[in-house]
Amino acid sequence: MVEYVWVPSKIEKKMKNLTGLRKITVSTAFLTLYGVGLLRDVVFRNKLKKQSVAVYLSKEFSDIDPGNILERLRDFADVYIVNRKKLHAKVYYFESDTDLLIVGSSNLTKGGMVDNLEFNIQTDEIQEERIRAFFERCRDLAVPVTDEIVRHYKDTEKQRRELRQIQRKLTATLDFEASGDPFDEEMYILDGYYFNFTDYETLFPKYQEVKGGDIDRRRKAIQDKLLVLDKRVSREFQKVGLVHHWMDAHITSVIRPMDFNDNCVSWIGVRYARAKTVSCIRELKLSGDGYGFPKYACIQFCLTDGGFEINLFHAVKNDAVDRDYLHSQIGDAAFASELIKAIDELKGYGLYWHIDGFEPFEFDSRPANEFIEFYKQDENGRTSSLSYWVEPDDIRLFDEESILEMVMEISLLLIPLLDLVSTNWDAKTLHN
Numbered sequence: 001m002v003e004y005v006w007v008p009s010k011i012e013k014k015m016k017n018l019t020g021l022r023k024i025t026v027s028t029a030f031l032t033l034y035g036v037g038l039l040r041d042v043v044f045r046n047k048l049k050k051q052s053v054a055v056y057l058s059k060e061f062s063d064i065d066p067g068n069i070l071e072r073l074r075d076f077a078d079v080y081i082v083n084r085k086k087l088h089a090k091v092y093y094f095e096s097d098t099d100l101l102i103v104g105s106s107n108l109t110k111g112g113m114v115d116n117l118e119f120n121i122q123t124d125e126i127q128e129e130r131i132r133a134f135f136e137r138c139r140d141l142a143v144p145v146t147d148e149i150v151r152h153y154k155d156t157e158k159q160r161r162e163l164r165q166i167q168r169k170l171t172a173t174l175d176f177e178a179s180g181d182p183f184d185e186e187m188y189i190l191d192g193y194y195f196n197f198t199d200y201e202t203l204f205p206k207y208q209e210v211k212g213g214d215i216d217r218r219r220k221a222i223q224d225k226l227l228v229l230d231k232r233v234s235r236e237f238q239k240v241g242l243v244h245h246w247m248d249a250h251i252t253s254v255i256r257p258m259d260f261n262d263n264c265v266s267w268i269g270v271r272y273a274r275a276k277t278v279s280c281i282r283e284l285k286l287s288g289d290g291y292g293f294p295k296y297a298c299i300q301f302c303l304t305d306g307g308f309e310i311n312l313f314h315a316v317k318n319d320a321v322d323r324d325y326l327h328s329q330i331g332d333a334a335f336a337s338e339l340i341k342a343i344d345e346l347k348g349y350g351l352y353w354h355i356d357g358f359e360p361f362e363f364d365s366r367p368a369n370e371f372i373e374f375y376k377q378d379e380n381g382r383t384s385s386l387s388y389w390v391e392p393d394d395i396r397l398f399d400e401e402s403i404l405e406m407v408m409e410i411s412l413l414l415i416p417l418l419d420l421v422s423t424n425w426d427a428k429t430l431h432n
Contacts, residue, residue, distance in 0.1 A: 002123040011102060011120060012038065012113040015092070021046040023095040024077075025135050027056040028108040029088050033065065034192045035108030036072050043076045053077035056138040058087040063189055064395060067154030070145050080142035081149065087141075090120075091134065099126050109191040180205055182306040188393040194225065194403060195303055200392060203305040208264045209257050219255040222268050222303055226252050230270050232404045233301070240415060242272040245293050246282060253294075253302070269302025271313065272411075274422065297322040297422040299411050308397055310410045312386040312418050315378065317356075323378060325423040336372055342417045343368040349388065349413065356382035386414065 005011055043053055055077045062069055073079050092102040104120025106112035181204050185197045202218040230251055234244055244251050252270050257263040273296055300311045315323040329335045343363060352360040361374045378384045388410050390397060396406040
């Protein structure tokens with residue numbers, strides 16, 4: 001029987017349910033840790049020996065952690081790199097009492113097996129000699145993966161990723177400079193990443209003012225991912241005195257266009273302020289509408305239309321409390337000296353302070369003492385924040401663990417500056 005499949009998850013399900021296998025042979029142009037896990041489960045469920053599993057890969061099978069992928073794959077399979085021709089074939093041959101062949105467009109990746117629009121044929125009508133001839137040809141053009149080859153991929157991973165990134169960005173610039181989109185699906189390989197291309201695309205300018213329907217569901221999917229991260233992050237932040245919004249409905253920023261986001265959903269994030277600040281906001285009834293949390297300086301992480309950011313968010317456009325506070329302190333010589341010292345200590349991390357309408361103040365390239373004059377440009381009607389920006393395919397965005405580690409690392413760097421540029425609510429409460 002021949003079956004035509006363009007919903008790739010059917011192939012994933014088929015593979016997971018295979019039993020009674022004697023041998024597996026695979027060729028795939030791209031492979032991720034997701035694909036390794038899927039194949040490993042099939043192998044272990046069928047108790048196959050290593051010599052009964054063969055996998056042929058292209059030289060460029062992955063930009064992301066290729067050495068680790070090869071190490072894990074070699075635990076249960078004989079692995080070959082086709083190095084004398086460019087391998088593009090996606091062929092999955094499962095030998096049992098009833099053989100199964102799957103060929104088509106799906107690589108052994110999460111995109112190929114779950115997310116993408118693919119087209120494949122799966123059949124048990126097999127000419128075994130033809131299939132074996134193809135894999136023999138792969139073997140003739142390949143080298144077996146050794147410890148030395150694994151080390152090579154590990155040692156050159158950074159250079160490979162940087163080169164591919166440059167190539168993708170150049171292509172995107174040429175093809176999309178008139179589209180208005182920050183990037184296209186080919187610019188970054190996000191297979192298996194915590195945030196996928198659809199998440200970023202949901203925040204592209206063409207969707208930012210759209211309401212209802214599919215776009216609401218896509219924004220909700222981003223919100224749910226951020227809330228999963230918040231559960232982990234908030235526990236760690238509590239240890240250093242940071243808490244998120246006291247109302248569950250407002251732990252993330254709003255996900256529909258409305259007055260509070262200028263009728264434009266260009267990012268979705270989670271904010272954390274000092275516990276003493278939140279306590280004073282509530283006890284002194286400084287936020288009767290429930291939305292006043294962003295009026296106070298805070299640490300936040302967010303997904304944007306172009307990447308992931310960790311911020312010291314200092315001031316919304318209007319009625320920002322800590323803008324007035326910093327302006328009132330910045331003229332004091334002792335305070336200014338302390339502020340300059342704090343900025344100097346943050347050099348080397350790629351941080352920049354942005355005020356609407358002005359070129360960002362880059363901490364790494366500008367003398368810290370010039371920040372005083374720069375900040376005097378901040379005024380009502382502008383937003384103001386310090387940002388740490390991460391590209392979508394940064395390996396630290398791969399999963400929950402790596403995102404948590406990054407958010408904590410950068411946030412802990414920013415907390416001393418947060419304390420310096422925020423109102424001392426303990427003192428204010430006592431004074432009142």
